[in-house]
Amino acid sequence: MTGGPYPAIRTPDQRIRVFISSTLRELADERLAVRAAVERMGLAPVMFELGARPHPPRELYRSYLAQSDVFIGIYADSYGWVAPGEEISGLEDEYRLAPASMPKLIYIKASDGRDPRLAELIDRIRSDDTAAYLPFRNAEDLERQVAADLATLLAERFDDSRSAGADGVESAASLVARVPSLYTTTIGREAELAQVREMLARGEDRVISLIGPGGIGKSRLAIEAALATEDLFPDGTYFVPLEGVLEGDLLLPTIGFALGIRDNGEAVLEERISRALEGRRVLLVLDNFEQIVDVAPVLVRLYTVAPLARFLVTSRTVLRIRGERVYEVPALPFPAAGEPTSIERARRSAACTLFIDRARAAKPGFELTEENADAVADICRRLEGLPLAIELAAAKVRLLTPQGIAKRLERSLPLLTAAVRDLPERHRTMRATIDWSVSLLPDIQREMLTDLGVFATRFTIDAVEALGIGRSWDGHGIDGLAALVDGSLVKQTDVEGRSVFSLLAIVREYALGRLKERGDADQVRAAHADYYRALVARLAPGLRGVGQLESVGELGLELPNLRAAIRHLVYTDRLDDAADFAWSLLVYWWIAGLFGGVRVWMLELLGKDRPITQHTRAVAWFLALWGEMWQRPSKEVIAGLGETVRLFTDTGDEDAAAMALAARATARVQYSAAGAEKAEKELLRASVKLRALGNGWAEALAEVSLGRLAWVQGRTDEAFAHFDRATTVAVAGNDLFNTSVAGNLRARLKFLGGDVDGAEKEFIQTLMLSIRLHYDEGVAYGLEGLCAVSAARDDARRAGALSVAAARIRHRIGVFDVEAFTVHTPYLARLRERDPEGVAAGERAGEELTVPEAVALALPELDRQHADPLLAHW
Incomplete structure (x- = not known):
């Protein structure tokens, strides 16, 4: 074969790819033989049937050819299938599409019955001076011949590479440095690609580091960026794979090899590379830098001499050198939890x-x-x-x-x-991806990462430092966490002004597995539970009034860890601690809508054959019966709550006893109208007692229950009075939760009384309070109220959408309103009779709405602007 200057051959860790072209069925055995020969040489076979569709498009095998280095054609009798609308077969098209500079080894099997069109193709190949024309007899013969020919071809290329220019970059692009072709389509990286191109176009940053965990798509983004910025670097783009470079001393030889500069000992390699880059606008893509990050300062020395050169680096850890711009490669956007998924x-x-x-x-x-x-x-x-x-x-x-x-x-x-x-x-x-990253860590950071697996979803620096007490990394919490963030194994984000950390779910699973293998999972979990017990003890007092918003916000950040802590306390038979923990968070469980989970933990606690205090038994029964009181009221629930009143009283907890009394009264009302008189007396006793004890939160709830009872009995003025009293107590105590609950019920009464404008104003206020608290049930109440307002004003589409959005929230949280207190459904039904198409269109739209989208639809423009920042983390 003849041709222009040959490209340099690859080192063993950068395998040459050999494209194998033939008909599939006719030459199946021969294809296997060639594949065996290629693999025996340590090269990579590129065989079109691997992963391809039965009749792939021309663009696909063009892509296969683009990332190949050697072309092998095997021909016998068949010309191959000609696809509809095409004039030639895929066999001939592959040969035509192979670049003229690509070495071609063509093997022809002796035949007496060759397809005339294939015979014509073979005749043209004989006259092609870039192809070697070689006969063979059978598959065995072919395997030996291909192995020998490839060895000869590589030796020839090696000789030519040694004679390449010593100090300059070769005129022909090196196979090593060529930007790889991607096998599959890149999806969802348009914004990231635009941002990286913009940074490279500005030219202000010498090194742009694409940072992220294994599997995030750093290399793919780097390849796309290299291809998309060729116009910015007229003197060349060079792709330097470093995955097999484990020693820092090999960085410069690897870069030099990619540039076509050979280390012949005549001059310092760094100087030769610098001279080769000086004055040239080139981009060097250094892929997988993390295992040699300690030699990153070499890049500073290179770009100091060659200021027009730019480096695009992919790494799992930050390089921390002058001139570096860190770009964290994000995960792909995915549908948020709780959103409808059409x-x-x-x-x-x-x-x-x-x-x-x-x-x-x-x-x-x-x-x-x-x-x-x-x-x-x-x-x-x-x-x-x-x-x-x-x-x-x-x-x-x-x-x-x-x-x-x-x-x-x-x-x-x-x-x-x-x-x-x-x-x-x-x-x-x-697992191998994570192992790769973990293997690069020093022992202390590796052990720290393993311990962090005990956290659920996200955690704070305070929690990390508390967990580290007595561990091997004690005293290294902040530095270790910073290193793990730099290494893309821990992610740091700001949520509502707080700095929080998290592990990818897969990394957390990996760390937990290592923690269990190490045998001290229970010890670490105990430390985790103790930290969150202390956190709850600090935050719980604020839940009932002053500090409610701040406490709810901080507990919301830690919710998965709160669940993990109480599960561990129950699992390890620390049952009294578990009950105290759960009771302290009573207000939060309600706001967050988590009584279903609490019930499960409390029933598990009660089912254990372990001694517990009377107070623990009362707490467990109260929390287990709370949801039943609202959803499935019965005589048994009323009796059970009566027993909790007795148990709390016997243990001297008057506050809890009064709350249990109010709960029993509410259960009576939920169960049967016949118990209304007795319930009202119990609620009044509870309200007076709670006021005397200074428990404004529970007093306001008792007043709300009295108002609801008066409402169903038709005593509207008394209902308003109780709701007003509940609001007054709640506002005095900075209790946003009860302000929202009472205000929503008062707004409903206003609406039923014909004060639509006044009701709308209060529905908006209560909805905004619920958003601030992240109170899903309150958001549903607010959407339902504004649905009623829209229906009363004949806004069919808006009313239908808000109705469905509220219903979706209720189905998600499993909490449904009592029919007697709903105001939107009858108005929506009447509107449906007048405008069925408008309501139906709104309902279809409502199926697609997320919570933030539904709130945005419900609120006027000014309130929407205030709500948007609060909804950013829903």
Whole structure:
């Protein structure tokens, strides 16, 4: 073969790719033989049938060819299939599309019955001076011949590479430094790509570091950025893979090799590279820098001499050098929890779109449907938008439905494996990806990461330092956390003015596994529970009044850890501690709508054959019966709450006894109108007692219950009086929760009395309070109230949308309003009779609304502006 200057060959860790072209069925044995020969040489076979569709488009095998280095053609009798609308077969098209500069080894099998069109093609190949024309007899003969020819070809290229220019960069782009072609479509990175291009175009930053955990898509973004910025770097773009470079001393030789500069000992390599880059506008992409991050200052020395050169680095850890601009590569956006997931919403999510695309590659018939859209969204949520994890999960659609995948992701690491041969070893499974990052940590940070697995979802620096007491990393909490953040194993974010940290769910699962293997999981969990007991003891007093908003906000940040702490206390038989913990958070459980979970923990506590105090027994029964009182009132519930009154009284807890008395009275009303008189007396006694004890929160609730009782009995003026009294007590104590509850009920009475404008104003006020508290049930009340207002004003679309949005919240939290107190449903029914199409259109729109979108629809413009920042974290 002849041709222009040959490109330099690759080192063993940068495998040359060999494209193998032939008909598939006719030459199946020969294809296997060639593949064996290629792999025996340590090279990578590129075979079109691997992962391809039965009749792939021309662009696909063009892509395969673009990332290949050697072309092997195997021809016998058949010319191959000609696709509809095409004039030539894929076999001939592949040969034509192979670049003229690509070495071509063409093997022809002897034949007496060759297709005339193939014979014409072979005749043209004979006259092509860039191709070697070689006969063979059978598959065995072919395997030996291909191995020998490839060895000869590589030796030839090696000789030519040694004669390349010593101090300059080779005129022909090196195979090593060529930007790789991507096998699959990049999805959901338009904004990130635009931002990286803008940073490179500005030219203010010498080094741009794409930072993120393994599997986030750093390398893919770097490749796309390199391809998208070729116009900015007229002197060349060089891609330098560092995944196999584990020693810092090899950084310069690897960069030099990519640039075509050989280390012949005649001059210091760093000087030769600097001279080669000086005065040239080039981009060097350094991929997978994390394992040699200690030698990052070398880049400073290079760009100091060559100020026009730019470096685009991918790394799991920050380089921390002068001139570095850190760009944290984010996960793909995914549908938020609690949002309705229709086909349209799933398709608008980049994470779901990626899953769908990769699922179709694995199973061409895969389709997104109304039946599986929720499961696809759930998968992407569980995997937190991590592209590699989503791709690994999508590959499982060959065996499982999306529903089956979502279920198995409850333990995600075992599921997330890949059978793709040419993925880097560190990406074959998510466990290997995490192992790669963890292996780069010093021992103290590795042990710290393992201990952090005990946290659920997110945590604070105070919690980390408390957990570290007595651990190997005691005293290194802040520095260790900073290092783990730099290493992309811990993420730091600001939520409502607070700095919080988190682990990806997959990293947390990995860390917990290591914690259990180490044998001290219970010890770490005990320290975790003790910290949160102390936190609750500090915050709980503020829940009933002054400090309510701040306490609810801080507890909201820690909610998953609160659940984990109480579960651990029950599991380890610290039952009295668990009951105290749960009782302290009574107000918060209500605001957060978590009584269902509390009931489960308390029933588990009561079911244990362990000694507990009478107070613990009272707390457990009270919390277990609270939800039953509202949802399934019965004689047994009334009797059970009566028993809690006795138990609290016997233990001297008058405050709890008065609250239990009010709860029993409420249960009577919920169960039967016949108990109304007795209930009213108990509520009045409880209200007086709670006022005397200074428990304004519970007193306001008792007044609300008295108002509800007066309402159903038709005593509207008395109902208003009780709601006003509840509001007065709540406002005096800065109790936003009861202000919202009482205000909403008062607004409903105003609405029924014909004061639509006054009701609207109060519905808006209570909705804003509920948003501030992140009180879902209160938001539902507010949306329902404003639905009624819209219905009264004949705004059919808005009324229908708000009704459905409120109903979706109620279904999600499992708390439904008492029919006697609903005001929106009759007005909506009458409006439906007048404008059925308008209401139906609104209801269809409401199915698609998120909570923030529903609130935005409900509120006037001025209030919406105040609500938007509060809704940012819903």
